[in-house]
Amino acid sequence: MAIRQTEAIVLKTMTYGETSKILTVLSKDHGKISLLAKGARDTKSKYGGSLEPFTHINVVYYEKEGRELQYLSEASVLNGFLGIPCSLERLYPAMAVLEVCSRVVHGNEEHPKLFELVRQTLEGLSKTSKRPMNGLLYFMAQLASLLGYRLEAERCSHCLHLMEQSNFKFNVEYGRVVCGACPPALQSTTLTLTKETVAILAQLNKSNGAGVFNLAISENSGREVFRVLLKHLQYHLDELTSLNTLPFLNAS
Amino acid sequence: MQYTSQTLERIISELSKLPGIGRKTAQRLAFHVLKQPRNEVAILAQSLLDLKEKIIRCSLCFNITETDPCSICMNTKRDRRTICVVEEANDVLAIERTDQYRGLYHVLGGLLNPLDGIGPGDIRIKELLERVDSMQEVILAINPNVSGDATIMYIAEKLSGLPVKISRIARGIPIGSDLEFADMTTLTRAMEGRVTVR
Numbered sequence: 455m456a457i458r459q460t461e462a463i464v465l466k467t468m469t470y471g472e473t474s475k476i477l478t479v480l481s482k483d484h485g486k487i488s489l490l491a492k493g494a495r496d497t498k499s500k501y502g503g504s505l506e507p508f509t510h511i512n513v514v515y516y517e518k519e520g521r522e523l524q525y526l527s528e529a530s531v532l533n534g535f536l537g538i539p540c541s542l543e544r545l546y547p548a549m550a551v552l553e554v555c556s557r558v559v560h561g562n563e564e565h566p567k568l569f570e571l572v573r574q575t576l577e578g579l580s581k582t583s584k585r586p587m588n589g590l591l592y593f594m595a596q597l598a599s600l601l602g603y604r605l606e607a608e609r610c611s612h613c614l615h616l617m618e619q620s621n622f623k624f625n626v627e628y629g630r631v632v633c634g635a636c637p638p639a640l641q642s643t644t645l646t647l648t649k650e651t652v653a654i655l656a657q658l659n660k661s662n663g664a665g666v667f668n669l670a671i672s673e674n675s676g677r678e679v680f681r682v683l684l685k686h687l688q689y690h691l692d693e694l695t696s697l698n699t700l701p702f703l704n705a706s
Numbered sequence: 707m708q709y710t711s712q713t714l715e716r717i718i719s720e721l722s723k724l725p726g727i728g729r730k731t732a733q734r735l736a737f738h739v740l741k742q743p744r745n746e747v748a749i750l751a752q753s754l755l756d757l758k759e760k761i762i763r764c765s766l767c768f769n770i771t772e773t774d775p776c777s778i779c780m781n782t783k784r785d786r787r788t789i790c791v792v793e794e795a796n797d798v799l800a801i802e803r804t805d806q807y808r809g810l811y812h813v814l815g816g817l818l819n820p821l822d823g824i825g826p827g828d829i830r831i832k833e834l835l836e837r838v839d840s841m842q843e844v845i846l847a848i849n850p851n852v853s854g855d856a857t858i859m860y861i862a863e864k865l866s867g868l869p870v871k872i873s874r875i876a877r878g879i880p881i882g883s884d885l886e887f888a889d890m891t892t893l894t895r896a897m898e899g900r901v902t903v904r
Contacts, residue, residue, distance in 0.1 A: 466821055467851075471725075471726060472725075472726060497880045498880060498883065500887065501889070502888060502889035502891065502892040503850070503889055503891030503892045503895070504889045504890075504891060506851055506852050506891065507821070507852045508852065509891065530889070531889050531890040531891055534890055534891040534894065536891065536894055536895075539852055539855035539856070539859075540855075540859075541859065542856065542859045542860065542863065545820075545852075545855070545856055545859070546820060549820045549821055550820075552821065553820075553821055698820060698821060698822060698823035699820045699821065699823075701823070701825060702820040702825065
């Protein structure tokens with residue numbers, strides 16, 4: 455049995471027994487881990503509020519090979535992202551980030567870039583006072599890039615001309631944005647996009663996270679960008695076909 | 707291991723379905739019951755049956771009760787202008803044990819949890835909104851976790867247009883503990899929820 459120490463972000467918790475909790479965390483060094491936190495729901499628990507979803511923590515746990523559930527020994531908060539649970543507008547996108555992340559990461563795959571993307575997105579959502587949905591759009595665009603499915607939006611994926619027209623299509627099957635002049639054969643399963651949507655997609659791809667909440671995105675364009683990114687990710691990742699958080703995002 | 711008695715095997719199997727009871731504990735309980743006088747076992751068996759047959763949900767507050775409405779909703783001495791919203795019926799018992807609260811209750815039967823797809827339609831928020839018209843204060847005594855926060859914000863949003871005070875129970879340091887060992891999240895919430903002493 456080895457003692458491991460790593461940074462982690464709590465993705466999900468569930469109750470176990472009378473006072474314990476099982477956590478699913480995304481760790482910086484060991485991918486997704488399930489941890490048993492004994493007595494975590496007791497009012498006198500040493501863990502306090504450190505094991506809630508979103509929390510960025512430093513964990514020490516006992517790892518035994520072949521066991522799916524590891525035992526948590528210590529947890530200390532690095533950042534509680536306390537701004538997130540203060541408003542539903544921030545909470546729903548943040549929960550969608552956790553759900554998507556929980557579904558796309560399997561087992562102990564180490565993924566420090568994804569960890570940093572999640573941490574950065576949650577930090578932005580916690581601090582922002584405006585346009586929290588931008589955080590989710592940024593996360594989805596960057597996630598597609600990290601997984602090798604970057605959604606090219608600067609140039610037409612077929613004729614490679616710069617996107618300067620007003621008529622665009624998103625080809626779900628090919629995962630490409632094409633201009634209106636390109637042959638219809640490439641546009642068999644398509645969504646029609648506005649110029650604003652294509653420009654936003656290009657900006658989300660280029661963004662480093664800072665300033666993403668300052669992007670002025672109209673409600674309609676925001677919905678269209680979300681729809682395109684979701685369809686794109688869902689086409690490549692079966693795990694995302696029925697997201698639990700989707701009805702909450704649609705209702706907000 | 708199989709016992710020579712199928713009856714004993716069945717009771718062990720049934721008892722081990724209970725939360726926190728493993729097969730060994732179930733076996734110990736079964737042998738304990740076997741040694742008890744017949745009338746005591748009959749009382750236990752009858753109590754278990756009564757639990758299913760007599761206990762219902764109060765149609766007003768959704769607390770567990772044997773009479774509808776429940777004794778709390780029927781009690782004319784209680785403050786009928788204050789309602790305390792809790793997640794489950796055992797939270798009512800916990801608050802009643804304090805002997806400090808004299809208002810009514812509303813049991814939600816769960817909390818909003820977007821990660822598990824539990825939405826407002828899955829818990830008794832609609833029924834709460836129907837009761838709030840005659841209230842002066844709604845106290846949200848809901849567990850201090852992310853689901854609890856989501857539920858509190860949702861209810862507060864729904865009640866925002868009504869002339870009713872909405873409060874939530876304090877979050878912070880448990881009595882008897884040391885600040886030194888409190889985690890950052892708890893301590894931050896405790897500072898936010900500080901009360902004026904003088």
